[in-house]
Amino acid sequence: MGTSGSKGIDGAGGPGGEAVGVGAGGSGGEVGEGGAAAEAWHGGAQLYVSLKMENARISGDLVPHVYGSEPIIGSWDPARALGMERELASMWELSFVVPPDHETLDFKFLLKPKDAATPCIIEEGPTRLLTGGMLEGDVRAALFKLNGDDEVLEFRVFNKADIVSPLELAASWRVYKENFQPSKVRGIPDISINVAPAHATEEGSAATLELDLEHYVVPAPTAPPNEYAANLAATPASLIQTGASCTNDMLLSDGIQSSSTVSAYSEGFSNHKKNIEAWATDSSKKLQTSGIIESKSVGTFTPLQKPDGQKGLFVDRGVGSPKLPKSASACSLASGLSFGSAKAMPEAAGAVAAAAVADRLHGSKEDRKLAIVLVGLPARGKTFTAVKLTRYLRWLGHETRHFNVGKYRRLKHGATLSADFFRDDNPEGIEARNEVAALAMEDMIDWMHGGGQVGIFDATNSTRKRRHMLMEMAEGNCKIIFLETICNDPSIIERNIRLKIQQSPDYADQPDYIAGLQDFKERLTNYEKVYEPVGEGSYIKMIDMVKGQCGQLQVNNISGYLPGRIVFFLVNSHLTPRPILLTRHGESLHNVRGRIGGDTVLSEAGELYAKKLSNFIQKRLKSEKTATIWTSTLQRTILTASPIVGFPKIQWRALDEINSGVCDGMTYDEIKKVMPEEFESRRKDKLRYRYPRGESYLDVIQRLEPVIIELERQRAPVVVISHQAVLRALYAYFADRPLREVPDIEMPLHTIIEIQMGVTGVEEKRYKLMD
Numbered sequence: 050m051g052t053s054g055s056k057g058i059d060g061a062g063g064p065g066g067e068a069v070g071v072g073a074g075g076s077g078g079e080v081g082e083g084g085a086a087a088e089a090w091h092g093g094a095q096l097y098v099s100l101k102m103e104n105a106r107i108s109g110d111l112v113p114h115v116y117g118s119e120p121i122i123g124s125w126d127p128a129r130a131l132g133m134e135r136e137l138a139s140m141w142e143l144s145f146v147v148p149p150d151h152e153t154l155d156f157k158f159l160l161k162p163k164d165a166a167t168p169c170i171i172e173e174g175p176t177r178l179l180t181g182g183m184l185e186g187d188v189r190a191a192l193f194k195l196n197g198d199d200e201v202l203e204f205r206v207f208n209k210a211d212i213v214s215p216l217e218l219a220a221s222w223r224v225y226k227e228n229f230q231p232s233k234v235r236g237i238p239d240i241s242i243n244v245a246p247a248h249a250t251e252e253g254s255a256a257t258l259e260l261d262l263e264h265y266v267v268p269a270p271t272a273p274p275n276e277y278a279a280n281l282a283a284t285p286a287s288l289i290q291t292g293a294s295c296t297n298d299m300l301l302s303d304g305i306q307s308s309s310t311v312s313a314y315s316e317g318f319s320n321h322k323k324n325i326e327a328w329a330t331d332s333s334k335k336l337q338t339s340g341i342i343e344s345k346s347v348g349t350f351t352p353l354q355k356p357d358g359q360k361g362l363f364v365d366r367g368v369g370s371p372k373l374p375k376s377a378s379a380c381s382l383a384s385g386l387s388f389g390s391a392k393a394m395p396e397a398a399g400a401v402a403a404a405a406v407a408d409r410l411h412g413s414k415e416d417r418k419l420a421i422v423l424v425g426l427p428a429r430g431k432t433f434t435a436v437k438l439t440r441y442l443r444w445l446g447h448e449t450r451h452f453n454v455g456k457y458r459r460l461k462h463g464a465t466l467s468a469d470f471f472r473d474d475n476p477e478g479i480e481a482r483n484e485v486a487a488l489a490m491e492d493m494i495d496w497m498h499g500g501g502q503v504g505i506f507d508a509t510n511s512t513r514k515r516r517h518m519l520m521e522m523a524e525g526n527c528k529i530i531f532l533e534t535i536c537n538d539p540s541i542i543e544r545n546i547r548l549k550i551q552q553s554p555d556y557a558d559q560p561d562y563i564a565g566l567q568d569f570k571e572r573l574t575n576y577e578k579v580y581e582p583v584g585e586g587s588y589i590k591m592i593d594m595v596k597g598q599c600g601q602l603q604v605n606n607i608s609g610y611l612p613g614r615i616v617f618f619l620v621n622s623h624l625t626p627r628p629i630l631l632t633r634h635g636e637s638l639h640n641v642r643g644r645i646g647g648d649t650v651l652s653e654a655g656e657l658y659a660k661k662l663s664n665f666i667q668k669r670l671k672s673e674k675t676a677t678i679w680t681s682t683l684q685r686t687i688l689t690a691s692p693i694v695g696f697p698k699i700q701w702r703a704l705d706e707i708n709s710g711v712c713d714g715m716t717y718d719e720i721k722k723v724m725p726e727e728f729e730s731r732r733k734d735k736l737r738y739r740y741p742r743g744e745s746y747l748d749v750i751q752r753l754e755p756v757i758i759e760l761e762r763q764r765a766p767v768v769v770i771s772h773q774a775v776l777r778a779l780y781a782y783f784a785d786r787p788l789r790e791v792p793d794i795e796m797p798l799h800t801i802i803e804i805q806m807g808v809t810g811v812e813e814k815r816y817k818l819m820d
Contacts, residue, residue: 117156182210710743
């Protein structure tokens with residue numbers, strides 16, 4: 050059969066045409082991730098090559114492969130041959146990307162039996178040559194001799210080459226359940242799986258790397274402490290004496306547990322009891338009228354007032370946005386977004402900011418603030434869920450804070466309370482627990498009046514009376530959504546109880562583990578006696594979600610953009626431990642030249658890193674058969690991943706580097722000289738600065754949300770090979786770093802950052818494979 054020609058090797062539409070590419074709007078990047086305009090093939094245009102073999106008689110035990118020379122194959126070793134994917138019952142396909150001016154590639158087809166002990170069958174005839182994406186000469190059939198010379202198997206060969214830009218080449222994640230779906234972009238599967246090699250992929254023993262894995266480990270720049278998750282919650286402001294010399298760091302450590310220290314921080318508590326009265330200004334209802342708190346603990350309260358005049362809404366669209374009118378008041382612009390906050394623009398950008406403003410315009414005042422109130426028995430994962438949700442919302446740019454009532458209780462009453470304190474027939478214990486819950490709710494509402502948007506209220510809240518108290522306090526101030534976590538698996542509950550005993554400050558001074566375990570189980574029994582599932586108001590129920598597909602998520606009376614995002618996040622979350630490995634591509638030619646943007650190939654050092662990375666992945670994930678490799682659609686990440694075999698490879702357009710717009714292909718010195726105003730704007734605010742006709746870091750964060758959701762959904766390890774700005778944004782999510790820090794996060798070349806996600810939180814480890 051013949052071949053189909055390319056679309057013109059000299060440019061779009063044939064010889065003499067203009068070079069194909071994305072021009073000024075091409076993919077960009079941080080320093081060293083660029084393309085020079087003076088080079089051939091502006092904008093990163095490249096050849097998408099497809100090789101196909103067809104034979105209706107092919108046996109299921111023989112898998113067609115391709116092996117040959119650099120840079121596509123790597124060697125003439127059959128063990129490192131690239132497997133072809135079955136496109137139809139009788140058709141096999143292998144696709145790859147090369148520069149239009151690539152060196153001539155010589156290769157052959159071979160049939161590899163599934164039985165590793167059986168030798169491969171190499172096609173007859175001379176070596177095939179590929180130049181400019183096309184096979185030289187007439188495309189002959191591929192002949193294979195089986196059973197000696199007694200049988201000849203013939204395949205028809207097809208070859209097609211197209212010039213495409215990086216954006217056209219992008220193939221999105223299109224896997225539905227376990228089936229590979231054809232790409233609507235290229236008409237072929239988006240995922241390719243190579244056969245694992247029989248030995249190491251670089252010179253030397255593969256076992257050497259396995260034995261020396263620890264040699265590659267380097268300390269993380271800011272390794273997070275392994276501490277109890279509830280300690281990361283907000284500082285109990287209501288329990289801090291005015292002018293106290295205690296620092297926030299001391300409070301965050303939750304080390305204030307002795308009775309004398311607690312007393313010192315409780316002297317001013319009487320000043321806050323008046324705030325337990327009902328918060329609605331147009332109602333004289335008292336909480337004691339519902340039988341929740343005795344009258345002696347209730348006083349009077351005048352609520353804080355929100356500023357009036359919520360007009361002049363303005364959403365920041367980047368430094369390159371149209372200027373504000375001189376007559377516009379910065380204060381009035383800010384008031385509609387943050388209700389008196391000093392911030393003149395929201396952290397979120399793009400669709401999230403637009404949706405947030407829409408909610409504020411069309412919703413009631415109390416709907417503009419959101420309280421996620423956790424509900425559930427102890428050891429059901431409430432705090433872990435609260436921490437994950439807080440991290441996600443902060444990363445999207447929403448002012449979010451986690452309020453843990455247990456932290457208030459320990460500060461007010463000490464950490465060494467027995468199970469009797471939690472009995473349903475202990476009125477003093479009930480009053481004390483309602484008291485600290487009301488204080489935590491009071492602090493959360495005060496924080497919202499100061500500019501906070503989403504509060505995560507973390508406690509058992511296991512009775513209707515308690516939840517009614519919280520709804521009374523929230524009336525006119527914020528919208529409440531109850532988030533109930535339910536677990537019916539005894540083994541999971543037992544595991545969580547043991548973690549609780551080992552980590553909770555409640556048992557830090559208990560030397561006898563068995564005694565602590567018995568006390569906690571008695572506490573749990575006391576809660577179970579009075580537990581009432583949520584059935585009122587707006588709520589989300591997470592039922593056995595730790596089991597994954599066996600779990601359920603029930604939703605009632607949920608509306609609005611942000612509540613919808615929360616539901617979408619929770620339905621894709623789970624607690625299955627698994628590692629996520631983040632790494633930049635190997636050094637590219639423009640890393641060496643100091644240019645941003647473009648789509649260049651790897652340097653010699655980058656090619657060496659690709660081999661070392663392959664060797665590392667083979668050893669680190671050798672027992673993880675379901676692991677996947679994610680890359681961007683730019684060739685420097687694809688080439689970095691090419692030596693890795695045995696795992697599915699998926700290309701994400703969302704993982705492409707930040708788009709540097711008209712600055713594509715320039716160095717920062719050139720930008721400073723030619724566009725000094727742009728250079729200065731970027732220096733002042735790298736987070737919000739948007740390259741002309743390009744992107745900002747906030748834009749990158751918004752387009753990465755589907756990637757974050759998919760990473761949360763995955764239960765197997767994932768290796769993400771991407772770019773500096775993109776990995777900074779992803780790392781900030783897992784490390785819970787403030788958005789303002791994202792542009793300055795260290796993300797070195799030739800280094801792997803392993804994020805271990807599990808029920809105990811997020812842990813980090815770094816491997817530096819090359820200097």
